[in-house]
Amino acid sequence: MTGRVFTADYDKQDIMTRVWLPLGAAAILGMGGLLLNFPVASFLAAFLTFIALRFWPLARDNRPALTLSNEGAEIDGLGLVKWNDISSVEGGVVNIRSEKRPALDLDFRRPIADVFQATTATRLRPWEIRIFKLRRDGKLRLDLSKVEDNPDEIQSAFRHFFSGLN
Numbered sequence: 001m002t003g004r005v006f007t008a009d010y011d012k013q014d015i016m017t018r019v020w021l022p023l024g025a026a027a028i029l030g031m032g033g034l035l036l037n038f039p040v041a042s043f044l045a046a047f048l049t050f051i052a053l054r055f056w057p058l059a060r061d062n063r064p065a066l067t068l069s070n071e072g073a074e075i076d077g078l079g080l081v082k083w084n085d086i087s088s089v090e091g092g093v094v095n096i097r098s099e100k101r102p103a104l105d106l107d108f109r110r111p112i113a114d115v116f117q118a119t120t121a122t123r124l125r126p127w128e129i130r131i132f133k134l135r136r137d138g139k140l141r142l143d144l145s146k147v148e149d150n151p152d153e154i155q156s157a158f159r160h161f162f163s164g165l166n
Contacts, residue, residue, distance in 0.1 A: 006148070014055075018052070029048065065146070074119055085110060091105075094143045
């Protein structure tokens with residue numbers, strides 16, 4: 001096993017108001033502005049198209065949320081953490097209302113700000129899926145219910161890569 005990628009979808013809650021509604025309004029305003037010889041409507045249509053394109057990633061499915069390799073774990077929104085910077089990986093649960101969902105808790109040998117290296121996965125936008133949460137005790141919790149893959153497969157992959165060094 002040289003590497004494993006686990007995917008998640010973006011939060012689709014705002015896709016209608018941020019992508020499809022501006023595109024629809026831009027089409028109507030753009031065509032109306034051209035047919036009625038009203039250039040202001042065409043400029044407004046261009047602006048609405050820009051807004052829709054800005055939020056276009058919301059329409060994307062299966063974004064890599066977690067990538068495990070021999071080098072380390074790359075968490076979308078945080079970056080890469082090397083295996084030797086992780087002191088323990090433990091199973092846990094996330095309580096959402098009265099439902100318990102599977103999670104993994106990562107504990108680090110150094111402060112979190114020092115262990116993560118910037119990668120292309122470091123940039124986090126407001127609409128992107130966040131599978132992580134920083135706990136009060138300094139551990140990082142990964143909510144496995146947000147990932148498309150089976151939580152048992154993710155835990156197995158973590159055990160495989162993490163046990164190779166410890």
